[in-house]
Amino acid sequence: MQTLLKQIKTLHPISKEAEKALLEICNEVKFHKGTDVQAIGHTCKTIYFVKEGCVRIYYYKEDIDITESFEFENAFVARAESLFTGKPSRKAIQAIEDSSLIAIDSNKLFKLFESHHDLETLFRKIIEASYVSTVNRIESLQFNTAEERYFNLIKDHSNILKRVPLKFIASYLGITPVSLSRIRAIK
Amino acid sequence: MQTLLKQIKTLHPISKEAEKALLEICNEVKFHKGTDVQAIGHTCKTIYFVKEGCVRIYYYKEDIDITESFEFENAFVARAESLFTGKPSRKAIQAIEDSSLIAIDSNKLFKLFESHHDLETLFRKIIEASYVSTVNRIESLQFNTAEERYFNLIKDHSNILKRVPLKFIASYLGITPVSLSRIRAIK
DNA sequence: GTAATTTCTTATCATATGTAAAGTGCTTTA
DNA sequence: TAAAGCACTTTACATATGATAAGAAATTAC
Known part of the structure; x- marks a missing residue:
């Protein structure tokens, strides 16, 4: 979990209590190359942190496998359109290499926001950064x-x-x- | 300002005190069709709410005017890549019609987050929703x-x-x- | 209300990307 | 180790979109 805490420190330092509370809702999971971390149709209730390896988000458009995004070490991954709407996702998360991920239970996390203001600020900043990178990606795809x-x-x-x-x-x-x-x- | 408060209520209800604090950092601004709300090169320190009319975010790629996004009544607008990074924006906001916008000072807003937790939650949700729509837009542009x-x-x-x-x-x-x-x- | 300007459409030709099929080389597996 | 499968490349042809230019329509300015 040290890699996660180290990465957090670069984004928005949080209190010891918040760290402790966060670690309690995290657990490490490992996946072999090529296996799905989360399947299509599943409603996303987990935010992952890539400790080791890399993953992609993909979906099918008319039977064709389309990779929406990649994430490597020290990045956060979630299927935003499901996580933030509560609807099942048409997308899956897959390990591209043998990977170690830290899974954060999103419902428990959102609960923690109520008691740990700094945790909410941290995740707001993580979302902001993801948002900025999708805006840049649109610019790239557009022209x-x-x-x-x-x-x-x-x-x-x-x-x-x-x-x-x-x-x-x-x-x-x-x-x-x-x-x-x-x-x-x-x- | 009533339209803004009404829209907020549908996203994440906030306390009366938070409402009052928010309104104190808002002010209404009007723009004629075709004029820039914020110019290229300006560092974005304002979040706008479209009360009436519509606006677009645009930039130039090799002398060609490119529209990145449109926003209509009851939507929030900001140049995320500048607002969340503090860097000057290569993009401008322009009124497409004669428009009334509510300008929210972002630095003051971020300050208010410290004392009004519910305001931070509200804006986190606004950012989440914007993020989801950019992810959907990527999907559309991609394939x-x-x-x-x-x-x-x-x-x-x-x-x-x-x-x-x-x-x-x-x-x-x-x-x-x-x-x-x-x-x-x-x- | 007319002229000027801007926006939109149409036509022609050039180019980038898609589709399909075949071939090469690497990896897996039995 | 041979066979099978998979990833990648190459070729040929089809199609969508870009570039340019000219004309039609709409909007703006005087």
Whole structure:
């Protein structure tokens, strides 16, 4: 759990009591490469912190597997559209590598917000940061070419090519694996 | 200010004291159609609530005006990438119609969070909802065709065509005005 | 109310990306 | 170790969207 606490410290330091209360609703879970952490149709009631490994959120659009996002070490993962609305998710979370995640029970967490103001502030900031990164992603999808998006991705995540299959990267960029191959062949 | 309080009630009811404190950091501002509410390069320190009219967030990519988002009555507007990072924004907010906005001073608001827990919860929920809608927008940009995106937009905002010029809608959808004309000609 | 400007549409051609199919090489597994 | 399966690439062709330019329609300014 030390990695989680260390990461929290960089975002919004919390009191010892809040730390203790938080740890009580956390537990570590491990998943093998390729297995679903949470399945499609499940209502998201857990926020995960990636301690080791990496995961993706994916869904099916007309039988085609589409990767919505990747998360690596020290990132938080949840299916926002389910977690914040209480509706079942059409999306799943899957381990891309053998991964260790810290699972935080979201209902218990929201309860803790009432007694630990600093915990709510911490998670508000986490949500704000996620929000900013989705806004930036929209900008990229809206008017960058697939080629620009690909080269930006490997610039920001230099080791992603070693860790994530190209087929996942292709749908993440909004293109087919064939199209990605063409882009990669250029340079 | 009644419209703002009414909208808040539907999201997360707050105490009378919190209401009073909030109103003290709000003030109403009016803008004529076509004028900038906040300019490019300005660091966002205001959250707006649209009382009447509509606005858009836009920026320039290589001299081309791109609309990132629209907001209509009863919605909150802010340039998240600036508000939550403290950096100057490359984006502007512009009134599309003559509009009445309620301006909330964000620094004062964040200060109020310390004394009014329910205000923080309210704004956390507002951010959560914005986050969910950006996640949905990513899904749409990632794998829907321009045609699907257009018909979804007018389905969700039935009166948008009467209120917003097509050139803004085109860039919002990630296509050129010419391409939008073609799509509209189909049906 | 007319002229000027802006917005929108249409047409033509160029280009990027999609689809389908076949081939290559790597990994898994029996 | 051979066979099977999977990931990735390449090719050929189809289609959607972009770029440019010209014309029609709507809006704005005087």
